[in-house]
Structure formats: structure tokens, C-alpha cells
Amino acid sequence: MDYFTFLVALLHLHKDSFEIAVPSDSHVISKPGENITFMYELQTKDPMQQVTWEKIQSHQIDLLTRCNLSQGKISPSRFRRQILTNCSQGMRRSFILLPHVEASDSGLYRCCFKASTGENETFVVRLTVTDGKNDNQRVFWIIVGTALLLVFVLLIPIVIVLLYIRKRCRQKNIQDKESQATQNKASNNNRSSFSVSQPSDGAGEDIYVNYPTFSRRPKTRA
Template identity: 45%
Template sequence: MAYLTLLLAILHVHKALCEETFWDTAVQLSETMTLECVYSFTDNLTQVEWSKINGTEKVTIAIYNPSHPVLIQRNYRHKVHFLNSTEGLHNMSLSFHNASEEDTGTYSCLFHTFPHGSWEKKIKVVQSDSFEIAAPSNGNLYAEPGQNVTLSCQLQRKWPVQQVMWEKVQPHQVDILAYCNLSQKTRYTSRYQRKTWSNCSKESMQSVLIIPSAMAADSGLYRCRSEASSGENETIVIRLIITDGASNNHFILPVAGGSVSLLFVILIIVITIMFYNRRRRRQVRTPLKEPRDKQSKVATNCRSPTSPIQSIDDEKEDIYVNYPTFSQRPKPRV
């Protein structure tokens, strides 16, 4: 009996530790940061509890109850406050100011609702640089608002894939959108405020993530991470760009600007060539004109009294010679 109690205690601790290490969202530590917690269902909200997880214990930070004033634990009264600006969506995000290194760790946002009961989201605050730096994009995918966007991730054939995870990567945080254990055929229910759908099939060699009715806010980096039980893993990152009317200008303007610049360069080249050819023609015409002028001047000033044309004409004229005229008298008769 003692062994059974000890075994149950070990399993309980192990389960608690595993739950602590698993998180829904990772947030970059900064002096002013917001831990997002939005319950997107339409259940009646009875109470929300924020707490920090220290090992197997939870330390209460703040409590929100629609029927009572907000309760914030003494050590956090001048550090945190609720951002329930959209109560219709049950937005119970917690905002920090003057946060420090001691605020790193895992936080729990627990909703008590009716009739579905409790709903919990775990957020891990870590000291890190921009998350996007560690997630370079492998390619871009363009879509229009309102479309059902499908992101696909080709799985490895060299080793058996055991689990697949889809994440949305932003500079300040990473959200888990889908998690699937192929060997156990278990699926994780995302706590992300945007509803998505993914497949969980060991026979399929491709994992897909579907975002229904895409919006401009869905633009960003999406990471697909697959892992085998032996430790092999692969990561693929896709940048989704929702091209609405406003964002289309961002893509059209660079193209239009490049075209205008190219036409401007071509116009300058054409004008330069025309100017060069025109100048060259002037240089060619000037030497030819000067000899003709000189020739005309020489012909005018040094002309001989008898032109060659006249001499030729004189040769063709008849030549007359004056002979003496003798009178013909009859001879005298003897």
C-alpha cells in the first residue's frame, strides 16, 4: 500500500512538472508587456484568476469577478492591471509595467464559465531577443481577405514523425496554434484567440493548417515543427501576407516606382545618344563645307581670262584666212 501511495505521488509530481513545462504562449520579457488571455466562446463568465506557477504551486496575482471589485495581490498592485476593454469577447489580458527579471516564469489565466466550466491558458515569460530573428522565412504565401488560407508542411520520409506543431511567430511572442501527437493520435486544443484547424493523421505525409476567413491581422510568420521519437526534427517557416486594398499599395508602389525609374533612365540614355549623334553630325558637316567655300573663292579670284569652255568652243568655230585677190585678165593674143 505504501508503494502504491508513493507511486501515485511520483506520478502526480511528474504530471505537474509536465504541465508546467507545456505552455500556450511564450512572451518576451520587457518593462511593459501584456499577457494575452481572451476567451472567445459566448459562455457566461463567472470569474477569472491570474496566478504565477512556481513548481507545483500557484501564487495568486489577480482575480476578476463581474459581481465584485477587482482583487490584485499586494506585491502586484503597482505592477499589473486588467485590459478588459472588450468585455464582450471576455478579454482578460494582464498588462505589466516596470517588469523585471523576477517576472520571468509561467503564468496561468483560468476562466470559470457556465455551462462549459473551466478554461486555462498558460503563458511563459522568457528573456529573449525578437522571436522572428530565430525564424527566417522559407517562402511567402499571398491571400486575400475572406479566403480560407491553407498552410502546408511536407513531413520527412527519412524518419517516422511522432509529433507536429504549428506556431504563429511574432517579434514579442509565439503562440501555439496546433499540436498533434501522431503516435498517440492526440490533438491539442489551441488557446489562441483566432480559431484554426489542422489535420492529425500518421498516414498523411503532409500537415496542413487552415485559417478560415483570413483577415489582415492574420499576416505574419507561421512555423511548422515536426519531430521524431529518436530526436530528429525539421522546421519550416511560411510568411503569410494578406493583400487587402491598403497593403496592395505597398506591393504596387515599389513596382510602379521601379518602372518609373527604369523609364527615366532609358529616357536619359536616349537623350544622351541623340545629343551625341547630333554633335557628331555637326562635326562631320563642318570640314566638308569649308573646302567648298575655299574652292569657290579660288575659282572666283584666280579665274583665267580664257576659260576652258571658251577654248573648246573656239576650236569648233570656222577659221577664215584673208588671201590677196588677183584680177583675172584675158591673155593678149599674139
């Protein structure tokens, strides 16, 4: 595709960007090596003049195939990729077949029916060819994530049980300390009451004092 054709295709893309109706199945995901077929059937009954298939990329637009519906002839394309398509006079269904797709085939594909009156009918589909390495990495991370989730689920009950046991041990230690303190206090009180109630040596005993008794006789008067 020369530079002038590229500019025309680019302007045509912006012109038709408001007319593109994207169907619900506009995204196709494929693995490398598969055969991908894109098919579009004309919705209107108006006669069409030509149908084109293009691959739209960020830096360029590649013309895949162009079919003249009035003559049933295909115009040659410079696109290097092998593509199978149909072209017949007055046909209303067009398809392209991409054999053995690769990652480089990923992109946006557009089918455009053009009428002589200037009306267009457009179909757009996106193709994503996944890489086998990416799939393996995705599976690996899924397995790792599942394993971590299982470990997390198993650790939660274990942590809860350990915290509960630790809490019970603390409560038991506190109760033991309180019980021991109560016993010590009671023992000290008993000792104090015993010391107060017991008399000291010699206390409370009767003391007797012996002293001579002198008899007093009346004096005799002479």
C-alpha cells in the same frame, strides 16, 4: 499563452535551432484574401508522440495547434486566428490552413514532430502577405523606371547627332576663316608687288638738255 509557456517555447526554439532543415520552398508570398496551406510529411519512420505548429515572431511565439499522435486529440490553443488542421492517431502528415490571410499573418511558421525518445523533426516556412498599396507602388515605379529608360535611350542618339552637327559647324567656320585669311594675304601680296614694279612719274625717261653750240674758228694773225 502564459509567461511560463512562452519561456519554455523560447528555450525550445533555441534548443532546436540547430536541427532545423529549411527546404528550398521555405518562403511563400501571397496576396491578401487567399487561403494558404502549409503541409509537412514526416521523413523518418520512427514513431512520433506529438506534432505542433507555431508562429514565431520577434517578440513572442504563438502556439497554433498541438496534436497528440498517440491519442489522436488536439489540445486547445489560445491563438485567436482561425486555423484548420488535421489530427489523427499515428498520422505522418500534418497541415494547417490559414483562410483569407492578411498582412498580420506574415511571419515564420514552424511544424515540429516530437518522438518519445526526444528526437525532433522540424519544418520551417516563411509567409509574406503583400499589401495591395505596395504592389501598386511597385508597378508605378516600374512604369516610371521604364519610361525614364526609354527617354534616356532616345536622348543618346539625339545628343550624339547634335554634337556631331556642332562639331561640323565649328570645323566649317574654322575653314572659312582660314580661307578668307589666305585670300586676304594673297591680295595684299599682289598689291605690294604691283607697287614695286610700277615706275614713278618721270622715272626711266630720257632727259635732254639743250645748250648752244659755239663754233670755234681759228684766229687770223695780222
